[in-house]
Amino acid sequence: MATLFDPIVLGDLELPNRIVMAPLTRCRADEGRVPNALMAEYYAQRADAGLILSEATAVTPMGVGYPDTPGIWSDDQVRGWSNVTKAVHAAGGRIFAQLWHVGSVRRLGVEPDASVPGYGPMEKAKDGKVLVHGMSKADIQDVIAAFAQAARDAQAIGMDGVEIHGAHGYLIDQFFWEGSNQRDDEYGGSLANRSRFAVELVRAVRAAVGADFPIIFRFSQWKQQDYSARLVETPEGLCEFLAPLVEAGVDIFHCSTRRFWIPEFEGSELNLAGWTRELTGKPTITVGNVGLDGSEFLQFFGKTDEVAQPASIDGLVERLDKGDLAKLFEAAAESGLPIMVFVGNAHCIQIHTGPVCNLKWLDDWFNVLDPEFNLHLKTTGIAELWRVRKPSTDGIVTSWEAFDADGELIVQLFGARKPGEPERDDWRELAESFKAL
Numbered sequence: 001m002a003t004l005f006d007p008i009v010l011g012d013l014e015l016p017n018r019i020v021m022a023p024l025t026r027c028r029a030d031e032g033r034v035p036n037a038l039m040a041e042y043y044a045q046r047a048d049a050g051l052i053l054s055e056a057t058a059v060t061p062m063g064v065g066y067p068d069t070p071g072i073w074s075d076d077q078v079r080g081w082s083n084v085t086k087a088v089h090a091a092g093g094r095i096f097a098q099l100w101h102v103g104s105v106r107r108l109g110v111e112p113d114a115s116v117p118g119y120g121p122m123e124k125a126k127d128g129k130v131l132v133h134g135m136s137k138a139d140i141q142d143v144i145a146a147f148a149q150a151a152r153d154a155q156a157i158g159m160d161g162v163e164i165h166g167a168h169g170y171l172i173d174q175f176f177w178e179g180s181n182q183r184d185d186e187y188g189g190s191l192a193n194r195s196r197f198a199v200e201l202v203r204a205v206r207a208a209v210g211a212d213f214p215i216i217f218r219f220s221q222w223k224q225q226d227y228s229a230r231l232v233e234t235p236e237g238l239c240e241f242l243a244p245l246v247e248a249g250v251d252i253f254h255c256s257t258r259r260f261w262i263p264e265f266e267g268s269e270l271n272l273a274g275w276t277r278e279l280t281g282k283p284t285i286t287v288g289n290v291g292l293d294g295s296e297f298l299q300f301f302g303k304t305d306e307v308a309q310p311a312s313i314d315g316l317v318e319r320l321d322k323g324d325l326a327k328l329f330e331a332a333a334e335s336g337l338p339i340m341v342f343v344g345n346a347h348c349i350q351i352h353t354g355p356v357c358n359l360k361w362l363d364d365w366f367n368v369l370d371p372e373f374n375l376h377l378k379t380t381g382i383a384e385l386w387r388v389r390k391p392s393t394d395g396i397v398t399s400w401e402a403f404d405a406d407g408e409l410i411v412q413l414f415g416a417r418k419p420g421e422p423e424r425d426d427w428r429e430l431a432e433s434f435k436a437l
Contacts, residue, residue: 015050035080040087047093056100065102082157103171148208161214206249218254257288
């Protein structure tokens, strides 16, 4: 079985491994939603991934829904993305632009034109004020043209492909769903009609970039406000949904799920990406709650319970393969032990078993995600071997200290509240489980 570390060839696109950096909204663009030098540095630092998918990038001013997200409709924005692309390529990476329109998620008051409401399949009004503009057929064609132009610009500046964001309740996805699309024309009604907007959009993008420029289409069964939602209930329904998109020109499907290892339909172990590949023959990207432990994830690294093959790629991929410290944090979270993580002497972030608020991303930090907690670790200076020393107590807090192979301190962990003896005992017991590390 191929692993995440194996190269793959997709048409004219050669990837050194199968790890894809998913789009992550960073809200760092300059005035005018122009990509800047910080963004170029950020993406270049992640060039070890086989493929980088850019953060969601609006194709039109009406497609913006959040502060400081980038666009790709103006000359300045295109030049900014050109600089990002050059930085990624110089670092040996490959990058696609994720093209985006938020649709009715947009609210009045959002710049660049605060007076413009969101766009959607249906008009929505409250107290006589239009909150969502119901798109006319002319509006639909304008948005399709904007996506096509954005793809053309991405190709012109040397990007390696584009991803069309058709998931998570944004504009394209709003057309897919009966609840948000109750139109009575050819863009509403049956699943085929509700998919027509997306199919025409993909077809226009394909015409704009030619036959050889890769197009990814991202879709989701679930919704951010309804995890149990299903666009289709059967493999037959999924085939009906996907086939027109394939015909329109999609090369790769990016299948967004909450738990990537959960089977999509009864009677089969295939997840959404597995079924999509089975039905279309196209390469797929699977995503959803990836962690560093558990057989569901380790199998993609070419590992089993009996054997673990070391990573052969430096940087990000190599760090992903180091799961020991992550297991420690998981054990602490399962024990309900709140902790503080201090990296170096500069920054800290609180880890606990509830939601993490005001989480700030810092460059060169490694993000570990778990259903119970979030963690950022400084990546510079981490050596091949991690060692964990047993906790010490100073009468105020309980602490953990992790060191690299040369004895340099990587990270310190302190109890977030003043511990009593029971908590110290919990930490000591946890330490005994990890002394062998």
